[in-house]
Amino acid sequence: MSSEPRRVAVITGSATGVGAATALQLAGRGWNVLINYAKSEAEARAAQAACREAGADTLLLRGDVAQDADCRAMVDAVVQRWGRIDALVNNAGRSVFGDAAAWDALDAEAFHQIYAVNTIGTFQMVRACLPHLKAAKGCIVNVSSIAGALGIGSSVPYIASKGAMNAMTLHLARSLAPDVRVNAVCPGLVTSRWFVEGVGQAGFDRVKAGFEAVAPLGTAATPEDVADAITWLIEGARTTTGELLLLDGGMHLGGRSARVPTR
Structure with missing residues (x-):
């Protein structure tokens, strides 16, 4: 059995969806994980139980990343543990x-509310974690969106906040190198509860059908698909920093081309 200490991941918004899937993947790969939530306590406890079943030691902490004091308290608890x-x-x-x-x-x-979480909250978490990430030669993955790259998405403030996150990712990748790698994943449509809650099941079904009819790969991403990419950026992408990884089924290519007959 290895005597190496288990690595530690802080994952915000990890009660459901992409965050929960990422926590579970890392737990199964030998990491200890912080499960963070703002509202979904029952779901966060279920995510924690799954990670423990996978072999991880876990912390479960409620915290709003828009509040700097909450960010610092989460980091302090992780480091103490x-x-x-x-x-x-x-x-x-x-x-x-x-x-x-x-x-x-x-x-x-x-x-203000969207920027407080998506943009300011991201910065506050980076600032709180940074001394420990530098000491570990660690990495940051920001979960952005094709909204910030293509100017499409649920609303103007959301699109703008993700554009700001992408720009901050590039800045941090430059300024924190070589000690800390910083990348972002930019999913398109993800089959998670978040989208269904936003537009309702019928609305989500329409959006999903339209997306899959146009996207070159013909499918939306699952939370596990996005978690795969995040895990690779954490564990496998040792020479990668400043990357905005588009996970949109090829939608950024402009949609599916017409089939050209070969005969």
Whole structure:
């Protein structure tokens, strides 16, 4: 049996969806994990139980990444428990669903609330974890969206917040090298509860059908698909930093080309 200490991952917003799938994958690969939630306590406890079943030691902490004190408290608890942080996954996210036909839903308060979690919360978690990530020669993975790369998504403030996250990823990759690698994953449509809660089941089914009809690979990502990419960026991508990895089934290519007959 190896005497090496288990590596430690801090994963925000890890009660459900991509965050929970990432925590479970890392738990099964020998990591200890922080399970963080803001509202979904029952789901967070289920995620924690699954990670423990996979062999991980876990911490379960409620915390709002928009609050700097919560970010620092989570990091302090992790370091007190395990003495190290090897990876930070900034997965906590927030949106509103409203397009150009619903401008009244997109007031300044919507921007403030979304930026507070998606952009400021990401920065605050990086700042709190940074001394420990440097000591471990660790890495950061920001869970962004094709919204920030292509200018499409659930709402203008969400799109803008993910664009800001992408720009911050590039800046941090430069400024924290060579001690800490910083990358982002940019999923397209993900088959998670988050989308269903935003637009309802019928709305989600319509969006999913439309996405899969156009995307070159013809399929939306599952939370596990995104977790696969995050795990690779953490464990396997030793020469990769400053990457904005598009996980959109090829949607950024402009949609599926017409088939050209060969005969």
